[in-house]
Amino acid sequence: MELMGEKKMVEAHVLVFPFPLQGHVTTMLRLADAISYAGLRLTFLNTDYNHALLDRFAASHQRLSRRPRFRFISIPDGLPGDNPRTMRNFVELEESLRTRSLEFYKKVLRGDGDGWPPVSCVVVDGLMPFAMDAAQELGIPAIVFRTISGACIWAYLCIPRLVEAAEFPFPEKADWDDPINCVPGMEGYLRRRDLPGFFRYTSAAGEKLIRIVGDVTADSLRARGGLILNTSEHLEGPILSHIRSLFPLTYAVGPLHALSASVTSFSASGSLWAEDRSSILWLDAQPDRSVVYVSFGSIAELSTAQFLEFWHGFVDSGHRFLWVLRPGLVAGWEGVPPEVDRVKMVSWVPQEEVLRHRAVGCFLTHCGWNSTLESLVAGIPMVCWPLLADQQINSRLVGEVWRVGIDMKDIYSREAVERAVKAAMESETAEALRRAAAEMAVEVGRSVEEGGCARLEFEKLIRDMSALGSGSH
Known part of the structure; x- marks a missing residue:
């Protein structure tokens, strides 16, 4: 019997939702595998198109499908079957997910009598701020996962500094080997040619795109549950310090393929394509x-x-x-x-x-x-x-x-x-x-073994996710 004033314990249930491109799906599936192995109930949400590819080619899909308290769910991406769904079609794919798939996603979040406990937190790809917003509007804490390096994240967050220093847009006839000194932590080695590829676009549309990229990155900082990066203190410690100055709740749990193998003692492909052995x-x-x-x-x-x-x-x-x-x-x-x-x-x-x-x-x-x-x-x-x-x-x-x-x-x-x-x-x-x-x-x-910096960060992530399920957040 529940005592007066006592909180009802709810089982932690994590939903992981990657952007539907190969490198994003495979990395976030590694994360999902490790979270599930640590004992949390997990739903891996994918698009119908990529779910079929995982089922056909990925050995990890077959293994995880048999694991109790782990399930795959898929939703339509809203695109015709002959759409190539590549990075070249990124804008079209993102727009379709945001407009045509959103209600399917919300239905999964609400549960709607599917027999599983309510979703207690979501891990969403940072390329989909709408997925973070939809979860938080329903009162579900969101954690953002970024598949790129911490250095790239920090460069995007420093776009206002680059604009203020007149380093972006690139000055006409600029020397690409000139040092960039307005990105803290990278002053000793960053050159103009080393800035992320989007910075190279010279048209008005290109400049608009990089500002959108910066805004999407800044949106990650609105996630109430934190930010997960596929890196570690050993690899990018100084950069992580700068990111945490803006967003203290940052979990550096990489390299994820090594962490997942260490945690689960198992390694299997999550590729969406056939591998030629x-x-x-x-x-x-x-x-x-x-x-x-x-x-x-x-x-x-x-x-x-x-x-x-x-x-x-x-x-x-x-x-x-x-x-x-x-x-x-x-x-x-x-x-x-x-x-x-x-x-x-x-x-x-x-x-x-x-x-x-x-x-x-x-x-x-x-x-x-x-x-x-x-x-x-x-x-x-x-x-x-x-x-x-x-x-x-x-x-x-x-x-x-x-x-x-x-x-x-x-x-x-x-x-x-x-x-x-x-x-x-x-x-x-x-x-x-x-x-x-x-x-x-x-x-x-x-770093990914017991007591290593990435393993300790992952264990903290699991504790915090469990707390979200217990109602102690």
Whole structure:
């Protein structure tokens, strides 16, 4: 019997809602896995389109579907079946979610007699402020999750400082190697060319877009439940200090793929695409540290000219390479590169497994945050060629701050590609990079184990989520 004045205990029930793009879904599914394994009831909300892909390709979906107190729910995204749903269609996808999917989302939040306890908090992707607002309007605390680096978040939050210092919009004929000194914590290494990709847009529409990006980032600070970042004190401690000066309730729980594996003692793919395992068999036949692994991620596009320069640079380097050539990577390309014995090209791979393979010597990457973290955990040096969003600033961290790779942003001649690959694979520079990458892997690995900084942050997150369910918030 409940005593007078005693609060009724309600089971904590967390709902996780990612933006429906590959890198967002897979990372937030890792977070959901770890939260559920820690004992909290969890609903993973996805779009119908991506739910079907998870069901078809993701091993983690099959495993989690059998876990008690974990469920997958999907809602329509409002787009026709033939819509490509890529980053190129971001505005259309976001608008459809905000207008056509919102009522379905609210219905899930309300429960409507589904037999599960009420949602006690939501973890929503920071690209969807409307999902945060809808939850908080219903009295449900929202926690915002951002899939980009802390450095990129901080740069976005510093847009007013950049405008005040006349650094943005970029001055006409500006030297892109000039230092940027108005982003606290990055004064010693940030250059104009290292600012996130959106800053490079020079049209009025582009300037408007970056201000929208800044506003969306600032919206994250309105989340009553806090902010989750896929990073750690070891990786971005000084930047986290600045972010916490604005938003103290910030949980740094990354790298999430390593944390989830440590917490659950299990690692499985959450990919939305079919993985070609012939890549692993091919690597098995190669000598140790002899292969350059190449991937530009799930959303980037290369021109035919860029693709051919990279191709010739790789071939001229004399090294073996495994290249992820996914459909749509090369705009307008319909040809097939000539066959070369030491080259393996596939449409998609189990990337974490590839990076852990003894045959891989370095990773030529676009420096998306997930790929960067996976390389850091595996202890593999990087050659960075960033294209958009947080990739420019991530590559500067890799090359200048952590010194575990070579930053070759804004250059793609075959000669530059050949030089960078050789430097990362066969020179004294290569030895230094390998040592630094190995040391980083050890430190990052410790951060997700018992007593490590990321594990402690995650445990605090679980306690705070549980308190939201108990009614003590």
